[in-house]
Amino acid sequence: xxxxxxxxxxxxxxxxxxxxxxxxxxxxxxxxxxxxxxxxxxxxxxxxxxxxxxxxxxxxxxxxxxxxxxxxxxxxxxxxxxxxxxxxxxxxxxxxxxxxxxxxxxxxxxxxxxxxxxxxxxxxxxxxxxxxxxxxxxxxxxxxxxxxxxxxxxxxxxxxxxxxxxxxxxxxxxxxxxxxxxxxxxxxxxxxxxxxxxxxxxxxxxxxxxxxxxxxxxxxxxxxxxxxxxxxxxxxxxxxxxxxxxxxxxxxxxxxxxxxxxxxxxxxxxxxxxxxxxxxxxxxxxxxxxxxxxxxxxxxxxxxxxxxxxxxxxxxxxxxxxxxxxxxxxxxxxxxxxxxxxx
Amino acid sequence: xxxxxxxxxxxxxxxxxxxxxxxxxxxxxxxxxxxxxxxxxxxxxxxxxxxxxxxxxxxxxxxxxxxxxxxxxxxxxxxxxxxxxxxxxxxxxxxxxxxxxxxxxxxxxxxxxxxxxxxxxxxxxxxxxxxxxxxxxxxxxxxxxxxxxxxxxxxxxxxxxxxxxxxxxxxxxxxxxxxxxxxxxxxxxxxxxxxxxxxxxxxxxxxxxxxxxxxxxxxxxxxxxxxxxxxxxxxxxxxxxxxxxxxxxxxxxxxxxxxxxxxxxxxxxxxxxxxxxxxxxxxxxxxxxxxxxxxxxxxxxxxxxxxxxxxxxxxxxxxxxxxxxxxxxxxxxxxxxxxxxxxxxxxxxxxxxxxxxxxxxxxxxxxxxxxxxxxxxxxxxxxxxxxxxxxxxxxxxxxxxxxxxxxxxxxxxxxxxxxxxxxxxxxxxxxxxxxxxxxxxxxxxxxxxxxxxxxxxxxxxxxxxxxxxxxxxxxxxxxxxxxxxxxxxxxxxxxxxxxxxxxxxxxxxxxxxxxxxxxxxxxxxxxxxxxxxxxxxxxxxxxxxxxxxxxxxxxxxxxxxxxxxxxxxxxxxxx
Numbered sequence: 001x002x003x004x005x006x007x008x009x010x011x012x013x014x015x016x017x018x019x020x021x022x023x024x025x026x027x028x029x030x031x032x033x034x035x036x037x038x039x040x041x042x043x044x045x046x047x048x049x050x051x052x053x054x055x056x057x058x059x060x061x062x063x064x065x066x067x068x069x070x071x072x073x074x075x076x077x078x079x080x081x082x083x084x085x086x087x088x089x090x091x092x093x094x095x096x097x098x099x100x101x102x103x104x105x106x107x108x109x110x111x112x113x114x115x116x117x118x119x120x121x122x123x124x125x126x127x128x129x130x131x132x133x134x135x136x137x138x139x140x141x142x143x144x145x146x147x148x149x150x151x152x153x154x155x156x157x158x159x160x161x162x163x164x165x166x167x168x169x170x171x172x173x174x175x176x177x178x179x180x181x182x183x184x185x186x187x188x189x190x191x192x193x194x195x196x197x198x199x200x201x202x203x204x205x206x207x208x209x210x211x212x213x214x215x216x217x218x219x220x221x222x223x224x225x226x227x228x229x230x231x232x233x234x235x236x237x238x239x240x241x242x243x244x245x246x247x248x249x250x251x252x253x254x255x256x257x258x259x260x261x262x263x264x265x266x267x268x269x270x271x272x273x274x275x276x277x278x279x280x281x282x283x284x285x286x287x288x289x290x291x292x293x294x295x296x297x298x299x300x301x302x303x304x305x306x307x308x309x310x311x312x313x314x315x316x317x318x319x320x321x322x323x324x325x326x327x328x329x330x331x332x333x334x335x336x337x338x339x340x341x342x343x
Numbered sequence: 344x345x346x347x348x349x350x351x352x353x354x355x356x357x358x359x360x361x362x363x364x365x366x367x368x369x370x371x372x373x374x375x376x377x378x379x380x381x382x383x384x385x386x387x388x389x390x391x392x393x394x395x396x397x398x399x400x401x402x403x404x405x406x407x408x409x410x411x412x413x414x415x416x417x418x419x420x421x422x423x424x425x426x427x428x429x430x431x432x433x434x435x436x437x438x439x440x441x442x443x444x445x446x447x448x449x450x451x452x453x454x455x456x457x458x459x460x461x462x463x464x465x466x467x468x469x470x471x472x473x474x475x476x477x478x479x480x481x482x483x484x485x486x487x488x489x490x491x492x493x494x495x496x497x498x499x500x501x502x503x504x505x506x507x508x509x510x511x512x513x514x515x516x517x518x519x520x521x522x523x524x525x526x527x528x529x530x531x532x533x534x535x536x537x538x539x540x541x542x543x544x545x546x547x548x549x550x551x552x553x554x555x556x557x558x559x560x561x562x563x564x565x566x567x568x569x570x571x572x573x574x575x576x577x578x579x580x581x582x583x584x585x586x587x588x589x590x591x592x593x594x595x596x597x598x599x600x601x602x603x604x605x606x607x608x609x610x611x612x613x614x615x616x617x618x619x620x621x622x623x624x625x626x627x628x629x630x631x632x633x634x635x636x637x638x639x640x641x642x643x644x645x646x647x648x649x650x651x652x653x654x655x656x657x658x659x660x661x662x663x664x665x666x667x668x669x670x671x672x673x674x675x676x677x678x679x680x681x682x683x684x685x686x687x688x689x690x691x692x693x694x695x696x697x698x699x700x701x702x703x704x705x706x707x708x709x710x711x712x713x714x715x716x717x718x719x720x721x722x723x724x725x726x727x728x729x730x731x732x733x734x735x736x737x738x739x740x741x742x743x744x745x746x747x748x749x750x751x752x753x754x755x756x757x758x759x760x761x762x763x764x765x766x767x768x769x770x771x772x773x774x775x776x777x778x779x780x781x782x783x784x785x786x787x788x789x790x791x792x793x794x795x796x797x798x799x800x801x802x803x804x805x806x807x808x809x810x811x812x813x814x815x816x817x818x819x820x821x822x823x824x825x826x827x828x829x830x831x832x833x834x835x836x837x838x839x840x841x842x843x844x845x846x847x848x849x850x851x852x853x854x855x856x857x858x859x860x861x862x863x864x865x866x867x868x869x870x871x872x873x874x875x876x877x878x879x880x881x882x883x884x885x886x887x888x889x890x891x892x893x894x895x896x897x898x899x900x901x902x903x904x905x906x907x908x909x910x911x912x913x914x915x916x917x918x
Contacts, residue, residue: 038487039546043462098459102408102452104685112688142455142484189793207545215529215536218551222527225368225464 005224007048008238009231011217012208016045018291019201019311021242023179024053025249025290029283030200031158031180033143033191033315040205041217042183046139049181050096052239054247056135060088063127064134064174065095075174095136097129097178101145108150109165110172125172130163133178143182144189151195154180158198200283201308202315204328249293256292257299258285265302265341269309272334275316284312302340309335351494352502353509355385357560358491358580360510363392364518364559366440366467369490370552373481373584374471376495378444382471384503385495386442389469391507392515397439399469402432404448411453433457436466446470446481454482461488490552492584510563518562525558531569538578542586553581678728690727695719738774738791738832742820744840744880745781746811758802774832777802778823780816782809783850787819791827813844813857813891817864824873835874838897841881842888858887865894876900 010017019032034042058065064075068089071079081087099108110128129138140146146154157163163176180198184191196202208214224231263285270280288304297304314327362372376382390399408414413431432441433456443449449457460466470489472481480486532554539550557577561569677694702720775798777789789801817838824834844857848864868875875897879888884901892899 037545038483039548041547043459100412100452100459101455141459142451145451145455147452186796187794207547209540211533211537211540214540214547214550215533217547218536218554219527219529219532221547221551222532222554226523 003228003232004047004051005044005221006232006235006239007045007052008242009220009224009235010041010045010048011220012213013041013045013205015203015311016042016205018308019203019287020045020049020181021246021294022287022290022308023181023200024049024246025293026253026286027177027179029286029290030198031182032311033196033199033202034181034183034205035186035202036183036205037207038185040207042205043139043141046137046181046183047096049137050093052243052246053094054243055091055093057089058092058135060090064131064176065092065136066175067135073175073177095132095134097133097136097138099129099133099138099140101140101142101147103129103150105149105153106167108153109163109167111167112170123170125165125170127174128163130157130176130178131174134174134176136178137181138178140180140182142184142188143195144184144186144191148192151192155194155198196315197277197279199315201287201311203311204314245294249290252293252296253290256289256297258289259299259341261341262288262300262305265305265338269305269334269338270313272338273313273317273331275313276318277316280313280316284309287312305341306335349499349502351497352499352506354579355493355495355498355503356388356506356509357576358493359385359389360392360515360518360563361556361559361576361580362440362467362469362491363389363394363510363515364562365522365555366393366397367438367464368522368555369467369559370461370464370555371440371468371470371489372491372493373446373486373489374469374493374495376471376473378471378473379495380500381495381498381503384500384507385498386469388503388507389440392510392512393440394512394516394519397436400432400436400439400441402441402443404443404445406432406453408453412456433460433466438466440467440469442469442471444471446472446485447474449482449485451482451484454485458484458488461485487546487548488552490556491580493580494584514563517565518559521565521567522559522562524567525561526568527554527558528569531557531574534574535577535582539582542582544582544585549581549585553577556581677724678726685729687727687729691721691725692719694727695721695725698722698725736774736832738776738827738834740820740823740827740834740836741775741777742785742816742836742838742840743777743779743788743805744811744813744816745779745805745807745809746843747781747808758805762799762802776823776827778816778819779805780812780819781807783812783815783846785812785816785819787823791832810846810852811840811844811857812846812848812850813840813842814848814860814864815846817861817868818848821864821868821871824868824871836868836876836897838875838877838891838895839880840877840888840891841879842885842891843881844887861891862894865891869894869896 007017007020016032016034023029023032034046036042056065057068059068059074059078062075062078064077066074066078068087078087106128108129110131111126113122113124113126157176158178158180161175161177163174165172182191182195182199208217220231263281266281266284266288270284275281284305285300287308288300291304291308292298292300295304310328310331313331317327317330358372362369374382374385376385386399393399402411409429409431411431411433413429413434457468461468468485468489470481470485474480486492535550535553535557539553544550554577557569557573560573560576561567564572566573698720702722774791774793775789776787776791777798778785779788780786788805789798792798820836820838824836827834842861843854844861845854846852847857847860875895877888877892877895877897877899879885879892879899879901881888881901888901889899891897
């Protein structure tokens with residue numbers, strides 16, 4: 001298997017695709033959590049991300065993919081390099097790193113390099129998955145089954161954007177800014193609230209019930225597996241267009257205005273549905289801004305806010321175990337009551 | 344029954360042949376078996392069909408992560424002075440078939456990477472699932488990706504032997520060459536999707552796998568296009584065993600099984616694709632045709648399975664991750680690294696350091712001045728491993744009296760309390776299970792879980808009323824508690840009852856005998872040494888319940904006017 005299934009060929013699952021594209025436009029939104037049944041294309045969509053994003057510039061030879069244009073976020077090795085001549089630049093694909101459920105702590109945070117320790121007697125750091133995922137995506141399938149000590153570790157790193165290693169006689173810190181993407185089946189266990197809060201958006205995917213849709217999904221998958229090259233060619237144009245759109249939206253992102261009225265509307269919505277803390281508003285505004293940039297709008301309007309509100313707020317509502325109303329329904333009700341942004 | 348056994352054996356061998364034609368395409372087989380002679384015969388038949396370059400590899404469920412996925416080869420690493428990576432079994436078996444014994448015991452942390460390898464079509468897996476009844480079957484994440492599903496417990500080994508020459512390796516070779524030419528037409532695709540939907544199969548992996556099986560079947564028969572026979576084979580081998588409801592069909596004879604939704608709990612119906620509602624007019628005919636294609640034997644077994652509580656439907660792989668030696672490191676000790684413990688390289692090197700000069704002199708006296716003498720000489724005694732400590736996970740087992748005397752007053756409150764507790768539990772990462780008893784038996788209404796979703800669903804459908812088979816219930820609770828302890832959990836028990844036993848172990852009535860047996864069961868339970876709390880749910884506290892608590896060595900808590908929150912509070916302070 002060479003290429004992943006093309007993102008644009010995924011049938012249905014609009015909210016999931018929208019959330020992933022928004023996260024690709026603005027990584028600061030804070031990642032996507034995908035909950036749903038098996039066989040609904042969760043992992044397919046995530047693995048397709050890497051092919052969707054344009055290659056990024058990195059400092060050549062840097063193990064943490066430091067961005068040549070952003071010296072403030074450099075790792076200690078890049079800082080230590082002489083600034084002249086300017087560091088050589090290379091293009092690499094945006095990393096989408098799979099974090100396996102059974103990963104050991106040293107595989108994730110990095111560990112002592114065995115080769116150097118045994119061969120040369122030197123204490124050297126061998127970067128782990130967190131380093132690999134820097135400036136890219138870190139994908140955890142079955143995130144709700146992740147071992148507790150790994151969850152603690154992720155919460156820490158996701159909050160600080162930096163991986164701190166103090167073990168086996170090593171003392172290393174390196175940048176680890178990544179978009180966290182998790183997927184899972186809620187029937188198998190809950191996610192720790194602390195980790196839940198780290199995800200910017202959460203989407204719920206369901207098995208499509210429409211027969212035509214189901215046939216189309218199976219047909220495309222089958223074609224892709226039988227003749228991958230031909231299939232990829234057929235979707236090249238759509239993939240390229242989506243990639244251009246994302247790049248253009250990233251460029252426009254800074255210019256999108258958020259009016260006071262929109263801010264007020266977001267705050268009102270959050271109050272109405274009762275989210276904890278202020279992260280709900282922040283995420284909602286950021287995600288809506290990414291959508292506005294994608295849709296060539298100069299400012300954030302009702303359409304964007306309404307479109308992304310369920311994804312941005314769904315997992316932040318306080319849960320009453322005796323109330324069976326889904327979070328989605330509560331948000332929809334609040335949205336209907338609130339009406340459009342005024343002002 | 345000889346005809347049924349023959350059909351099952353024929354299908355089992357047909358499945359082996361389809362698997363051999365396109366192992367990675369069909370993903371593998373989910374084989375229910377009791378590991379008897381039939382299982383050995385079937386594996387033998389499969390082995391004979393597989394081409395020589397990809398033999399069948401066997402794998403135990405207790406395989407460790409490094410052996411499965413690859414890791415550092417310690418011995419070679421130390422000898423070379425540089426890390427030598429060992430290939431894992433997955434990589435070694437690439438393109439071939441792995442037979443996994445006792446698949447139901449495979450921990451989730453291994454099932455997930457295995458499932459990913461199946462998704463990438465790198466390997467095929469034969470999961471030999473020996474689970475029975477209440478046991479947890481093979482992880483759903485795997486079962487969903489294994490195309491073929493067969494049950495060898497129905498097969499007669501003599502039949503298997505008699506028919507084992509139906510296909511040979513030559514047939515498989517020819518079919519493999521033809522496989523690429525088998526075309527997929529739209530009609531077949533629709534048929535399979537519609538049949539899957541009609542069988543209540545939500546996952547879209549399954550129709551895709553059915554398509555590949557149909558194609559392998561066509562190639563085996565030497566056809567270049569899919570025919571009804573191929574689709575029927577796929578329906579039999581892939582779809583029917585996974586059906587969660589019987590496909591709706593035009594009314595037939597009176598022996599018709601009950602309509603599919605009748606047995607489903609209401610809350611469940613919403614999450615399942617509606618079989619009849621979603622299928623359009625054109626597809627109706629296709630579903631009817633497909634239904635006719637599913638043989639009577641399978642319809643009968645479907646009717647039987649539809650009536651059973653749907654225990655195996657929600658994935659259980661997660662709840663039972665065996666706690667290995669993971670967690671927080673807590674110190675270093677001398678010892679050889681084995682599965683589960685981790686070599687601490689620095690400590691090992693530190694232990695070896697003082698001896699280097701002596702050892703090098705002893706190892707190669709003439710080469711003392713040679714430049715390569717820098718190699719580190721590590722002996723077994725130098726090995727240091729890191730110890731890990733992990734808080735053992737607790738499980739709270741609720742033994743819930745749903746009999747007539749209790750149910751009237753308390754059932755709703757108790758349900759609420761369990762839900763509230765569960766909401767707390769996922770913060771503490773504890774598990775909860777609920778055993779309810781009424782009438783003549785005790786039933787596990789909620790298998791050990793952390794999931795709020797599942798708990799709510801199963802509690803909502805819990806009926807009340809009937810006798811109080813207290814002895815049976817206490818026996819069941821002891822069994823479950825012991826089982827949890829074997830899985831490394833720390834069980835505590837909460838018994839909610841009014842203590843009015845009136846049904847004995849054998850199901851007969853009579854207060855006297857029922858009460859005696861209940862006390863006897865309570866003493867047996869006490870011998871297990873589980874933390875127990877007994878909550879008297881009678882409107883007025885009763886002496887029977889107190890006597891039972893004493894017998895159980897349990898804390899006794901009369902809660903005459905409790906509500907859900909008070910109950911939850913009481914359990915928490917006791918736990």
